[in-house]
Each structure stands twice: as structure tokens, then as C-alpha cells.
Amino acid sequence: MSLVACLLWTVFSGSLGGPVQVTNSPFYHLPMFLDAPEPVVAQELFLPVPHRRPVPAGITSLLLPVKRPQQSVQGTGPRAVEVFCGGDQIFVRVDRFQVRSWTNPYLFRLGTCRVSKVNPRFLYFHDRLTECGGESQIVGGQLVYSFTLSYTPPPPQGFAIRVIPLTLPIHCHYNRFHYSYKVGFRPQVQPKTFLKSTRSKLSFSLTVCNEHWEPVPEGQEFVLGELVYFIAQSGVLLAGESLYVDSCYATSTKDPDSQLRVDIITNYGCMTDSRREGSSSYFLSAGGAVLKFSVDALLFRAVSQVLYLHCSMSVSLTTSHVSKSCNYNTAAGRWEELEASPSVCSCCDSTCTDGQDGEFRTSNVEN
Template sequence: MQTAGRWASLVLLISGAFGAAEAIRTLKEGPMIDAEGREYKSAPLRVEDSFNDESTVRVRCTEVSMVVVVKADLYKNGRLVSPEELFLGESEPSDGRCRAAAAGSDEYVIEADLKDCGSKLTISEDSVIYSNVLTFSPSLGCHGITRTSQAAVPVSCHYKRTHVVSSSSSSRAQQQPLTFYSSAKDSAGSSVFSLRLMADDWTSELFSNSFHLGDLLHLEASYTGPGRRRLYVDSCVATLTPDEASVPRYYFIENNGCLTDSKEASSRTLFRPRLRTESLQLQLDVFLFEKHSRNSMFITCQLKATPEIWTSSRINKACNYVHSRWENVDGDDAVCQCCDSSCSTRPSRDLMLCGSVTLGPLMISPRK
């Protein structure tokens, strides 16, 4: 029995790995360039269930999530596994997140944001890869025995990195900044938050990701979902990798909307006056991490959108440090007085949409 169980596990690992590899989908192609060198953004390819019916593990990749579909007859031996025995990641989750749910009479599904459930991110010159494992952990029978061994099937999503091509023959192709969304979505599954690099005049999006010390980054955070809402930036952190928890890291916005980088000597960092309720514009002095040779940088911001009628408060604000005092771009500077201490209170999240967005890589050079 044990030999048969091990053999079945080995077959699953091999067939599952190949099945998962076949299920990888490329969602983004490079931008289209016309004869005059003008760029057109390409739409994501439509995701379809065009998988081999013989595979017991299938993967669908969207712009923001990984969807893993598992046959109940996982080992193809007639023994149906239960959804409680399947989860995404190497460690068993403590709650319902990352676990399988029924999707019909003979299939289960797990849908998770690309950065959740212990997913690992790998970036190469031409692609971005989110990899994980589907874990089968058999439950014990009533006598504390099991007839199936644990298994782990590799699953991954691959995305092509996009590039910008200049119409000038003397210009080198530059890499377009990539934006990874891990945020609230509308009923159609589209992201409702964005973070974009803007040109110096703020009238158009900037597709170059090359900057020098002394430059200003022009960033625009927006709520793009349905209904009228007011956008706030709770926090922003700069890191050398897309992992916002990596070290070194520098929080330049924290404490529910306090732009702490504006307190630095000779800083030009500030929130610009709000032009639309659903967006905030921020200019940020370019910087490098001291004693680190890598010049790539990623910016991750925690965003939220409140009902438009809500007024500024200690947790809903956009505060600049100007002339030795905190000022709120929406008025009512009193809500910024907590920026030098703690602004945390219990938020009313039932009417609030929250999410995060990561922008990068930005390539920073020491001097021109």
C-alpha cells in the first residue's frame, strides 16, 4: 500500500508539473509601435480555458491573480479529495484564504492575488514570473491513518515585460515601468486603483523609467472604479525589490497620509493641490539607498477611496510639512497635528475601499 501511494504521488508530481507548465499564460505583450515610432498600449490577451482535459491541475492567470483549478479525482484513481485538503502555498493557512472551494461537482478552485499565499516573484530581462505550489495535505481518517501521501505541484504565471521604443534612431530602447496591482477590484474583476508616472507638466503619462539624483518624480495615484469617491494615500514605501517588506526600505508617506519626506532639509517633496476628488498628485525628490550598489527602485503605496461626502479626518488626509507646520491639501490643517505622533484610530471600513499598488522598477543614476 505504501509503495502504491508513493508511486501515485510521484505520478501526480510529474504530470501535475507538466500540466501546470502547459497552463502558463502570457497576459501582456509589448506595446505596438507605428511607422513614426508612436506607442500604443496593448490590451491584455483574453484568458480562456484552453487546457488539456487530461490535466488534473490547471492554471489561469489574470492581470492581478492566479486561478488554480483542481480535479476532485486528483490522482486519477477514483478517490476524490476534499477542498479542505488543498491550499496554495508551502504553509497551511490559518484561515479560509488560499484554500480551495468547490466549483462544480468534480472540481475545486483557488483564486489568490499574485503576491499572496507565499508567492515568489522573479524578474528577468524579458519576463515577470509569479511562482507558487499547490499543496495537497490529506486529512487523517477516524483511526488516525491516511492512505495518500502529501504532494506539492508547482504552479506559476508568466508575464512579458514591456518596452518603450523611441522614434529617434540614436535613442536606446528603455524599459517601461511595470505596475503590479494587488488591490480592490470592481464586479468585472478590474483594478480600481492605479499609480502612474507623469510628465513634468502633469498632462500625460511618462513611459521612461530612467532618472538621476536631483530629478523630481511626478506620481499620480487614482481611484478608477465606479461611483464618486475621494482618494487618499495612507502610506508609500520605496524598496530595492517589489517586496515592500524587504530591507532596506524607506517610508516617505506614513501615519495615514503624512508626507514625512517633506520634512527633509531642502525637500521639494509635496502633495500638489487636489484637482479631482478621485486622485492625488505627488512630486518626490529622487534618492538612492546609501551603501547599496543597486540603482533599481520600487514604490508601493497603500491607497483607499472613501465616499465623496466624507470630510478630512485624522485617518483621511494628505498632509505636507510647509514652513515648520503641517498643512492638509484639502483644508482643515488640524487633522494633521497627529503627524508627529500617531494618527491611528478605528476606521469605518464598511464604506471604504482599500488596496495597494506597486510601481517599478525605476532606474536611478547618481549623476547626469
């Protein structure tokens, strides 16, 4: 008994799919597409040119293809194995009535894939071309996917062999060049007006101040544990927008990537340093383009006494999990937002994410 794999996809490879011209009619009936194993015309002929020119002769055969006789498959009766190669999938159907020697459908394999469906008459494989361990290669200008349909019987018991192994090669052929037709297409342009507001990039600043919120001169020294005050400020904002400090950390060098660092503000506006026992680090006031906060002066052990504060700021229309100013209230044992509901601070002990829609812009500043 012979097994024949009917590759339906490739039988009509290169076929134009019907008549080209109708007799006594000025119109042409063109195919929906044309496949070819190699380029029909040079790719350069499709490039735009700045002036009119006659249609190159090479394109004529593509625009008005010559009529070819439609191919057909001679009937050979029911097939034991039928194959259909789709765009990115392969379908295999095995007639169980014609492969009676191989009785157990679950011992069939298409490459590494198991049977997808079984009924009393047929068993089916339905898988992607890139699955099942198939191989792909270029053969004669075509992309060919190769698989093996196999049946591995269990080891024989005693000296009698009841079933022999089955191995059947299966191939899917695809032309690499595809020309599609769109006849009578005329684009219709509907004019529309799109309005988009444009704004210059916002400027951000961070100023070191004394307890009277007066900028301190360069080289000002602070005593360990003394409060250092900061004013974060942005340029002019739109109505309803507010400035937020998303993060701040101190280092002993100007390098923001220094491994030696102390986090002050983290997690999109959580004053982490306020959880420290005896801390006086807090957000103090906020609103609009100005935000004020204080930090306890600190030193790094056995390094320079000069500290650098690196901060990331953002502007948002609404207070949210990623736009907030949260202090830790030790007496109440909870996080509290400076102006809004404490609920936006509920993520300060985990990871804050953007749970609300809103426009925001960010910038990094150092001091």
C-alpha cells in the first residue's frame, strides 16, 4: 500500500488563477496575486521618478500577464495522507481506513508534534510551520519547510513483528516573491484638522535654604543632624498642574551612579527617610510650581564631608500613586499625603505603579 502526500498549496504554485482577458471587452480580468520563485521584474522599476515616463517593457508582462492554462490534478482516488500548507500553518489529515496496520493514532507524530484531533475515520495535525521541529531551506528559489510523518510502534513481544515503523517525508513549498493586484483603486482624501498644543521644555531647579527659606551661600556648612531645607521649583505650569519630587538620594561624589548612596525620597514621592527613628525629614508644603521639604544633615563614614543630592521631579495634573508627596506619620503608623487622601500613599511600602491616567513630565536635577 503506497502513501501519497498531496501538497495542495504547491500544486498551483505560479498559477494566475483564471483567464486574463475577456473576448470583445475593453476590460482586463487580472488575478488577485501572482507568485514567483524569483523576481519577475527588477525592483528598481517600482521606485518613484520625478517626471513621467513610458511604462517599462519589463512591467508590461506583470501588469498584463499572459493567459496560462489552468492546471489540475488527475484524480487518483482517496489518499491515505493529505497535506495543506497554509500561510503560516500546516494541516495534515491521515485516513485511518487506509493505514489499518498502524492502529494506535497516538503513536503518530508530525516531527515532534502529537495528533491534534482524532475521529473514527481520520486523525488530524494542525500546527504552525515553525513548530514540530521542521527544517526550512531555500530550494530552487522557493522556501521549503520539511517535516516527517512517523509512526513508532512499541517494541515487539516475542519473535513476531506485527507492525513496522512508518516514515513519510512531507514538504511545503512557498514562492519567495509575491505580487498583489489592486485594480481600480482610487484613494479618497478627507481633509481633517488636528490641533496639538506645543510647549517649551520646562526648567526645574533645586535650591538649598536655611530655616527662613533663604538660599544659603556656596560653601555653607551644616552640623550633623541639623535640618537642611530645600525648595524644588519648576517653570510656569498650566492651571491645575503641580510639581512633585519623585526621588532623591545623597552621594559623596557628583557621580549619580555612585554605589555609595542614601535614599531620601523613593517610590514616586515617598519620604523614605521619614520612617527613620527620630527623623525630621518631611515634605513641608506643596502646590503649583513649588514644593518644599527638609532633610536631616548626614555624613558618609570615612569619606568626603561634601554631600550631593540627586533628585528626579515631575509635573502632573492629578495626585496619584506616581505623583504624590507622602510622609510617614510615626504616631499613627501610616503614610499620609501632604495635600490629598492617604490612600495614594498605600503603595509606599511596596512598589508604586501608574494606576490612574494623567499627563506628566519629568526631569532630573542635582544639588
